[in-house]
Amino acid sequence: MKYDREWDVIVVGAGPAGIKAGEELAKRGLKTLVIDRKQEIGAPKRCGEGLSMRWIKISGLEPEPIWARQYINGAILISPKGKKIVIDTDKLGKGSGYIIERKMFEKFLAANAIRAGAKFMLKANVYDLVMEDDYVKGVRVNYMGDDLELRAKIVVAADGVDSRIGRMAGLNTTLPLTEMDSGFQYEMAGVELLDPNKMELYFGNEVAPRGYVWVFPKGKDVANVGIGINGANEKTARYYLDKWIEENWDRFKNASVIEINAGGIPVTKPVDEFVGNGIMLTGDAARMVNPIHGGGMGTALEAAGMLADVAKEAIASGDVSKEKLKKFQDMWMEKHGEEFAKILKVRHFFERLNDEQLEAIADMALKGGLTPDVLVDLGHGKGLVEVAKALLKASPAAAKLVWEFIKG
Amino acid sequence: MAVRIDRDKCMYCGACTSVCPFLALELRETYVHVHEDKCKECGICVKACPVGAISLPRGDTQ
Ligand SMILES: Cc1cc2nc3c(=O)[nH]c(=O)nc-3n(C[C@H](O)[C@H](O)[C@H](O)COP(=O)(O)OP(=O)(O)OC[C@H]3O[C@@H](n4cnc5c(N)ncnc54)[C@H](O)[C@@H]3O)c2cc1C
Secondary structure: OOOOOEEEEEEEOOOHHHHHHHHHHHHOOOOEEEEOOOOOOOOOOOOOOEEEHHHHHHOOOOOOOOOEEEEEOEEEEEOOOOOEEEEEHHHHOOOOEEEEOHHHHHHHHHHHHHHOOOEEEOOEEEEEEEEEOOEEEEEEEEEOOEEEEEEEEEEEEOOHHHOHHHHHOOOOOOOOHHHEEEEEEEEEEOOOOOOOOOEEEEOOOOOOOOOEEEEEEOOOOEEEEEEEEEOOOOOOHHHHHHHHHHHOHHHHOOOEEEEEEEEEEEOOOOOOOOEEOOEEEOHHHHOOOOOOOOOOHHHHHHHHHHHHHHHHHHHHHOOOOHHHHHHHHHHHHHHHHHHHHHHHHHHHHHHOOOHHHHHHHHHHHHOOOOOHHHHHHHOOOOOHHHHHHHHHHHOHHHHHHHHHHHHO | OOOEEOOOOOOOOOHHHHHOOOOOEEEOOOOEEEOOOOOOOOOHHHHHOOOOOEEOOOOOOO
């Protein structure tokens, strides 16, 4: 396949962030190339594949049968001792969504981007940036064994949690170990599900230290069974997931694996600088991930429109300086900055709870002291004061923790 | 010396490359390339790996 050497925008990374950015940029008349090192878009997936209706709508999409695998109308939260809190999101009128087939989803999005005019280059590893006068001017890429230099007015780094492209441009995207979740997952068939329309989330320091085990249904007996634990743990994510499956063997005795996935999930704050001269970071690369559950597809998709507006304006004005591009960061932070800071606080609070305190929260929820509404809102950074108050009532030992939280 | 990656275990998922403070690990399509000159054997990647595919030459994590 032949490729031009000069582009308006080169997007590094064809994940949700990069593909959607490619579409939005092309729609605005910019000559756009999306590059990925993988030979197939969407595979291997590094994802539990949960996507809420809110994000599907924000991205201007409707659930399509080829990628919307299973309708999800709630969650079952399971305490360390096995108490079940059922949340019905249809009843609440918020939080419903789908478990998607990510590979099909990404290919679907890529086809849309191509129809809008974007081009894709696969099996192409970007190993260096072209830098001139302190500006990013393009990329050096190995495309199926050949080294090429491609030039662009703006390079978009949508290279995922790795965020190496940003670091090459001098932006600080270092991810501390304690702010990354180490993830591991089996996609399995033959699983006995509690409810094929509910996500199951298991908590506890023995189950998943500072994280959770998830069972995301993809059909009546197919599911993503995965885990995310704090990166700094001595034992591996795989160890904890295998242990959990063994302890719940009854449900898995007739099941087996159809896919194995792993990955890192940034559960941290957005990077300090989204942009530099001639470069913009988006998606996981900019750490646009909801730090309470690690979902990052929705924000990655949503950011594309903002990014493309700013890129178009900058290119039209002939000024792609950091100052000019910073508008993208300002727009994103205006939308999510405060919310995500609060969500991170919720995470830090929950990370410090021991099993007894988690159990106390479950008891409160079961007795009606914490409504499903409040529990769902935690994912948006709201309701922490309610939880803290409930915990204080239920477990006086937690008083210190609550006090520290309120102070901080 | 540098960290060792067991290619039979490695899922080339990029958890290690994401936390390496020295850009010593680079994800390629189906493996992780170790830039041996950059690795300081700090052991951060050893903990980050979801499947325990990385070890230090000394055999411990610190
Ligand atoms: C185990 C696990 C479970 C998850 N579950 C969910 C979930 O249920 N719901 C949810 O919303 N999110 C989930 N996430 C997070 C979600 O997968 C990410 O937030 C999302 O993929 C981010 O999209 P992105 O486009 O920014 O990056 P990515 O999807 O990671 O895409 C980056 C792309 O860049 C390419 N690339 C990187 N560097 C280069 C280079 N130098 N040259 C060429 N190509 C390059 C990569 O090959 C990759 O295709 C999960 C993550 C993990 C690890």
